[in-house]
Amino acid sequence: MIIVPEREIAALMTREAAYDAVETVFAAMAAEDAYNFPVVREAIGHEDALYGFKGGFDRAGKVLGLKAGGYWPNNLERRGIINHQSTVFLFDPDTGRAHAMVGGNLLTALRTAAASSVSINHLARADARVIGMVGAGHQATFQLRAALAQRPFEKVIGWNLHPEMLPNLEKVADEAGLPFEAVDLPGLTEADVIVTITSSFAPSLMAAHVAPGTHLACMGTDTKGKQEVEAALLARATVFTDEVAQSVAIGEAQHAVAQGLIAEGDVTPIGAVINGTHPGRRSDEEITLFDGTGVGLQDLAVAARVVELAVEAGVAVEVDF
Incomplete structure (x- = not known):
């Protein structure tokens, strides 16, 4: 499995690459070659946090996965980290095996x-x-x-x-x-x-x-x-x-x-x-x-692209999962 840490995203993902990924997946959605799964979003009753999942499958691009994360309103004040926290998980659509885990915080801003x-x-x-x-x-x-x-x-x-x-x-x-x-x-x-x-x-x-x-x-x-x-x-x-x-x-x-x-x-x-x-x-x-x-397929599209860029740049972390 490939891991792309949050710290690597800024140096890898350009606005142009994000644009291309999102435009392509929007086209796939309209052609019914990609679809989003139902969104899960819950107040977890701890730290006033909202937590949820957005996922989908892009048949044209062969991208399957989900984004897990949400909003922790006390993070910045109490811990010095941003309130929005998320991680994207990608899976091999042919086998179901875990393919990649990608930091989702900056990617969320870029895909939006x-x-x-x-x-x-x-x-x-x-x-x-x-x-x-x-x-x-x-x-x-x-x-x-x-x-x-x-x-x-x-x-x-x-x-x-x-x-x-x-x-x-x-x-x-x-x-x-x-x-x-x-x-x-x-x-x-x-x-x-x-x-x-x-x-x-x-x-x-x-x-x-x-x-x-x-x-x-x-x-x-x-x-x-x-x-x-x-x-x-x-x-x-x-x-x-x-x-x-x-x-x-x-x-x-x-x-x-x-x-x-x-x-x-x-x-x-x-x-x-x-x-x-x-x-x-x-x-x-x-x-x-x-x-x-904001749909899950946007997150998956930019995450899949950043995995490719991380591998090309030699900064992807590979683990035996």
């Missing part, structure tokens, strides 16, 4: 950012020049870096509930040589692309804050009750997602469906656009919205 950047590449207007960010936490920096690679953006604007965190976004903009401007929520109408990445249970971004022709990547809602954008915005938009069933159950679409503003059939897998079976954006005035709920 890759998913939104895939949506930007396939759905944003070609002339998009201003990117708006809602959220300025740790994940937001990964999101912004990945997004900036998809269009020749000329400006970054951002809003955060706690404005003292906005320098996180400004730093990334500075790295890219772009101006950054802090805005109030109505100011986001200037944006051609908006990425939302918060853990909110009440909407911040309203339909009135979004101009015609905007592409949105809503990446923070992955749990029943969470909500980043007004449900009416989904009724104005053409809605895409990683997995339809998960989008309407625990994603941003849950609220619009519950209010009868859209139906499950109004949500399209992004893989259909990648495969060419859906045209994607139809006009420069259309609002497109990607509901990124």
Whole structure:
């Protein structure tokens, strides 16, 4: 069995490799060559932790496995380690034998950012020049870096509930040589692309804050009750997602469906656009919205790629298991 420790991931996994892995598995999902297993997520009654499993099988890529992990809210304060902790386990689909164990913390951030950047590449207007960010936490920096690679953006604007965190976004903009401007929520109408990445249970971004022709990547809602954008915005938009069933159950679409503003059939897998079976954006005035709920196959795809890179680089740890 191959082990790729968390400490090796940053030097191995590039944003480009993450993008390619996620785009490929989204296409496989839409072609019904890959599927996710039911998600298990539990409050374990210890340390206020949430723990769970996401898994799946990619028949096209021959990748089988699961990600185990969750959220320990006391880690950073009490132990000096990040609150999100996860590990990916891969198995040989031909034999069932354990193939690899891979650190999943950084990979989770990279695969989430890759998913939104895939949506930007396939759905944003070609002339998009201003990117708006809602959220300025740790994940937001990964999101912004990945997004900036998809269009020749000329400006970054951002809003955060706690404005003292906005320098996180400004730093990334500075790295890219772009101006950054802090805005109030109505100011986001200037944006051609908006990425939302918060853990909110009440909407911040309203339909009135979004101009015609905007592409949105809503990446923070992955749990029943969470909500980043007004449900009416989904009724104005053409809605895409990683997995339809998960989008309407625990994603941003849950609220619009519950209010009868859209139906499950109004949500399209992004893989259909990648495969060419859906045209994607139809006009420069259309609002497109990607509901990124996060699926196990994303984790498996990036983990399988990092195993290949670790073997090529000679840093994979092999054990007789």
